[in-house]
Amino acid sequence: MKIAFYGSSILSAYWNGAATYYRGILSDLARRGHAITFYEPDAFDRQQHRDIDPPDWLRSVVYPATPEGLRSVLDEAGNADVVVKANGVGVFDTELLAGIISESRAGALRIFWDVDAAETLAEMRRTDDHPVRAALPRLDAVFTYGGGEPVIAAYRDFGARQCVPVYNALDPETHFPVASDPRFTCDLGFLGNRLPDRDARVAAFLFDAARRTPGRRYLLGGAGWDHVDLPSNITRLGHVSTRDHNAFNATPLAVLNVARDAMAANGFSPATRVFEAAGAAACLITDAWEGIELFLQPEAEVLVARDGQDVAALLAALTPERAQAVGQAALARVRAEHTYAQRGALVHTLLAEMAAARQVTA
Structure with a gap:
């Protein structure tokens, strides 16, 4: 199928945590024969912080973040069999969602791909005229970054025809164990952009732990932390390129995952970083959230x-041997059960089923 995908960015992970998620799923769909065009705006300095060149497995279109640029890419929606609008593009989100409905051809599948479902649903509960609520009757499906049954039930209550979580996963060709790198030597590393709905939880889990253990060394990677007052034993790294993620995960004694507020409250929403860290055989410490055992077994993985x-x-009791055992167990689990090849197979099957159902009812 020809897929037109309107998202934040596939070329840059700068202020764009969904980049590796898009790359993993869409590269697998391309291997299955789908012809994909990814449309992303030239916004938020992402193009100045590219992690990859345009890949050969899709057509990459970077458009000016202007009304004229928006019009130029929506004009191409009518050429696709499947049109997808992901949330969190950051510019023209409302117009893009309306555009994939109005500009797609009759018979095309229209999908909203929600990479922040818990927050989107919270906004929809607060706002009767939310654009996603208005669009749901004309969408064939909602795919989500995670959320489990609570998110499925909520979207169905709002009128979605179908809601399917497509969870984060591992691309074993991109994230894998590597040799340690002296730049990232520490007891605990945390990698994540600063976001308003995660600020307090990072302070509670990372900053508080650092203050309690002044003799240990911590690393903080990600954009937005430049002017935050940190404990003296936390070193600020700034943006860490995806090229360095394996080394960042493989080097510290342990790495930390901290979910955003809504995702932690809802559960069933493992961040991309969880699978990237496991793929590098890191010993992962995560904040508690419901459903984690569906992805990794507490205490063992x-x-x-x-x-x-x-x-x-946990750090006080953690030996290098124990950390290695946890990391290796996590690596084995995600390679067996949580790869983007498996997620791609799910999406491929869903698209085929929806297309077949559309033909029957046509």
């Missing part, structure tokens, strides 16, 4: 903390 005190206690 991941260590779970309720707060900064727990993080400090």
